[in-house]
Amino acid sequence: MRVTFTVNGRRHEADDVWEGESLLYVLRERMGLPGSKNACEQGECGSCTVRLDGESVCACLVAAGQAEGREVVTVEGLAEYARERDGSAPAGGSGDLAPVQQAFIDAGAVQCGFCTPGLLVAADELIERNPQPSDADIREALSGNLCRCTGYEKIMDAVRLAAARADDSAQEVV
Amino acid sequence: MEFLRPASWEEALAAKAEHPSAVPIAGGTDVMVEINFDHRRPTHLMDLNRVPELHEWEVGDGTVRLGASVSYSKIIDELAPVLPGLALASHTVGSPQIRNRGSVGGNLGAASPAGDSHPALLAAGAEVEVESVRGIRSIPVEDFYTGVKRNALAEDELIKWVHIRKADGPQQFSKVGTRNAMVIAVCAFGIALHPGTRTVQTGVGSAAPTPLRARAAEDFLNAALEDGGFWDNGRTIPPSVAREFAQLCSGACNPIDDVRGSATYRRRAVGVMARRTLGWIWESYRAGGNGRTTEGGARCA
Numbered sequence A: 001m002r003v004t005f006t007v008n009g010r011r012h013e014a015d016d017v018w019e020g021e022s023l024l025y026v027l028r029e030r031m032g033l034p035g036s037k038n039a040c041e042q043g044e045c046g047s048c049t050v051r052l053d054g055e056s057v058c059a060c061l062v063a064a065g066q067a068e069g070r071e072v073v074t075v076e077g078l079a080e081y082a083r084e085r086d087g088s089a090p091a092g093g094s095g096d097l098a099p100v101q102q103a104f105i106d107a108g109a110v111q112c113g114f115c116t117p118g119l120l121v122a123a124d125e126l127i128e129r130n131p132q133p134s135d136a137d138i139r140e141a142l143s144g145n146l147c148r149c150t151g152y153e154k155i156m157d158a159v160r161l162a163a164a165r166a167d168d169s170a171q172e173v174v
Numbered sequence B: 001m002e003f004l005r006p007a008s009w010e011e012a013l014a015a016k017a018e019h020p021s022a023v024p025i026a027g028g029t030d031v032m033v034e035i036n037f038d039h040r041r042p043t044h045l046m047d048l049n050r051v052p053e054l055h056e057w058e059v060g061d062g063t064v065r066l067g068a069s070v071s072y073s074k075i076i077d078e079l080a081p082v083l084p085g086l087a088l089a090s091h092t093v094g095s096p097q098i099r100n101r102g103s104v105g106g107n108l109g110a111a112s113p114a115g116d117s118h119p120a121l122l123a124a125g126a127e128v129e130v131e132s133v134r135g136i137r138s139i140p141v142e143d144f145y146t147g148v149k150r151n152a153l154a155e156d157e158l159i160k161w162v163h164i165r166k167a168d169g170p171q172q173f174s175k176v177g178t179r180n181a182m183v184i185a186v187c188a189f190g191i192a193l194h195p196g197t198r199t200v201q202t203g204v205g206s207a208a209p210t211p212l213r214a215r216a217a218e219d220f221l222n223a224a225l226e227d228g229g230f231w232d233n234g235r236t237i238p239p240s241v242a243r244e245f246a247q248l249c250s251g252a253c254n255p256i257d258d259v260r261g262s263a264t265y266r267r268r269a270v271g272v273m274a275r276r277t278l279g280w281i282w283e284s285y286r287a288g289g290n291g292r293t294t295e296g297g298a299r300c301a
Helices: A023-030 A075-086 A099-106 A116-129 A135-141 A152-173 B009-018 B031-036 B072-078 B084-091 B104-110 B117-124 B215-227 B239-252 B263-286
Strands: A003-007 A010-014 A049-052 A055-058 A071-073 B002-004 B023-025 B044-047 B057-059 B063-067 B126-132 B135-140 B145-147 B158-165 B171-176 B187-194 B199-205
Touching: A023 A049, A049 A116, A055 A116, A071 A075, A075 A099, A075 A116, A099 A116, A099 A152, A116 A135, A116 A152, A135 A152, B009 B044, B009 B126, B009 B158, B023 B031, B072 B084, B084 B117, B084 B171, B084 B187, B104 B117, B104 B158, B117 B126, B117 B158, B117 B171, B117 B187, B117 B199, B171 B263, B187 B263, B199 B215, B199 B239, B199 B263, B215 B239, B239 B263
Parallel strands: A003 A071, B002 B044, B023 B044
Antiparallel strands: A003 A010, A049 A055, A049 A071, B057 B063, B063 B158, B126 B135, B126 B158, B171 B187, B187 B199
């Protein structure tokens, strides 16, 4: 079957999609967007986290046909998505990176990097929804994302940093 | 495989009648796992995400009419004041990503004994409204579970609404697992006080082939509370009564040994959860109020 949906603001189309195929497979193998990672294929690891009509979801658990006509944001489009949401000069963002991406680099929250795309999408959604998250909020928001390098402390630091920078910039605007 | 995409409830019923082997998919958190792992190759996959009413809910006088596809996230955010037990249970489902997609309708359709919403539905009191082109049936949730991953649905039927009694008193939910997130219940327990009828209702999960109510425990506790005048005098429930209640809840279990836990452990843990959650809801009741639990208050068992 053919599926058509919007990814990172652009209309994408894929043909000969098998009816049981996941959104993740279509993104990675048919649309040339391998940023969302494929690991557990059962929603346990969060490495395929994308936004589907704004909600954080595991792309491996969405049937490709269910994405028909919907809006998907992947890690590849996160910087642009953040720019449009936060204005032209988002806090802590530099050039092509979303603030949360810059914060992950600055805090040293990237080790092997496999879990990073999913964490970035989940963390960005958290700060969008809750600009001043407590540590408990961060832990809960990232509870569906596994890092097998176990670099969780730096990941916590990165999300705190991204939230603090967003908060600073919001105060400057005021 | 064929992908069916009904745009309305009527279309969905017609498609299910025409293709009884069609597997309905809403959040996909169960169905897609089975497909990804090649455990299931349905002839037809039927996407229910485009059927608007399945995502709706309505808070009525005595019950909440919950659309089968309403996500756990929505239940937590919107319905905790009226369905506190279900909101607590919803909060223990998977992760935020899973809660954004998973739904009570999916839990009922999968009918896993470990489904998190079952104990809360059993304790609150609920009816499952199912429909086919032949007509509508309303099934008490107790009768909906018929075996391990089996339910009362006929092959042409779909779950439309779950009618859940609004809380008229404190409710609690407790679940045993190795961590707070991303855990399939080793066992789980739901409890609701119904001061209006002066009854207590329970739900036991993942400790028998189906979710079930611990009826003997309920009967014992209802009699003990009545005989002791506890509903009126508001006294603390004596430890002997709580102990007996816990034992009867353990006795209602018919668990198995598996990778998540042994039968012995499950039986014991259900008793511990029963005693603790009874203590919590009774304290809420005594504290005056209806003791409705707020969202996010899931305490560690």
